[in-house]
Amino acid sequence: MKNLSQSQKQIYYPTIYMIIFFLFWEISCFIFKIPVYFLPSPIDIIDAFSEFSEAIIENSIQTFYTTFVGFGMAIIFGLMIGILIGWSNNIYAGLYPIMVGFNSIPKVAVVPILVLWFGIGDVPAVLTAFLISFFPIVVNVATGLATIEPELEDVLRALGANRYQIMTKVGIPRSLPYFFGSLKIAITLAFVGSVISETVAANSGIGHMMLTAQSNFEVPLVFAGLVALAIEGIGMYAIMALIEKKFTFWAHRSQFGS
Numbered sequence: 001m002k003n004l005s006q007s008q009k010q011i012y013y014p015t016i017y018m019i020i021f022f023l024f025w026e027i028s029c030f031i032f033k034i035p036v037y038f039l040p041s042p043i044d045i046i047d048a049f050s051e052f053s054e055a056i057i058e059n060s061i062q063t064f065y066t067t068f069v070g071f072g073m074a075i076i077f078g079l080m081i082g083i084l085i086g087w088s089n090n091i092y093a094g095l096y097p098i099m100v101g102f103n104s105i106p107k108v109a110v111v112p113i114l115v116l117w118f119g120i121g122d123v124p125a126v127l128t129a130f131l132i133s134f135f136p137i138v139v140n141v142a143t144g145l146a147t148i149e150p151e152l153e154d155v156l157r158a159l160g161a162n163r164y165q166i167m168t169k170v171g172i173p174r175s176l177p178y179f180f181g182s183l184k185i186a187i188t189l190a191f192v193g194s195v196i197s198e199t200v201a202a203n204s205g206i207g208h209m210m211l212t213a214q215s216n217f218e219v220p221l222v223f224a225g226l227v228a229l230a231i232e233g234i235g236m237y238a239i240m241a242l243i244e245k246k247f248t249f250w251a252h253r254s255q256f257g258s
Contacts, residue, residue: 040220048220070129078137086145125197132193133186140182144175180244
């Protein structure tokens with residue numbers, strides 16, 4: 001395996017470990033005769049995918065839509081507010097504690113308020129995805145801007161640079177690795193937000209499908225919903241990682257060795 005490239009290793013090893021995990025899961029269910037209603041085996045989950053494929057695809061598309069819209073909003077507003085907070089030390093000191101306090105509120109507690117304001121449907125799911133993925137982007141962008149080395153700022157000011165030039169020429173480019181790195185965290189959290197809302201205030205989506213399946217004791221379908229969410233989350237995480245690598249390759253040292 002030493003001849004594999006770094007990109008090939010990133011595909012090969014996770015695939016091998018995943019196969020081992022599912023084999024262990026399947027064998028354990030067979031040996032210990034675990035009931036399907038308690039823990040379905042991977043084969044039972046595959047059967048559920050086959051039986052309810054149309055419903056799974058339809059609800060997966062719905063969850064992806066609400067997640068993607070909420071995540072897009074989080075990128076736009078998170079980037080703008082992150083730059084605002086990180087632009088000035090005074091603004092950072094004043095607004096950052098407020099942002100921490102806002103993020104400390106469990107988002108599941110906000111969903112009933114969103115339902116009260118906007119009713120049952122896509123809007124609460126979109127806003128929940130936005131709220132839960134917004135904070136990591138703000139924090140990372142603000143941190144990247146606010147942690148410019150004082151010595152570097154002193155040198156730039158001695159060369160005649162003003163605050164705007166320091167931020168646009170050094171601060172914002174320097175914060176790009178923080179920003180693109182935060183997208184990988186934010187996209188997975190956005191899925192969490194969508195599913196939370198769908199289990200409370202939606203008529204479609206993976207969360208709603210899983211809740212309905214649970215009430216009907218369709219446990220394999222519940223696990224199939226979890227697998228569908230994992231596939232979507234891994235796919236979007238991989239896309240964000242590729243975007244990060246493309247735009248911030250200069251910020252990462254080459255990796256040597258196995």
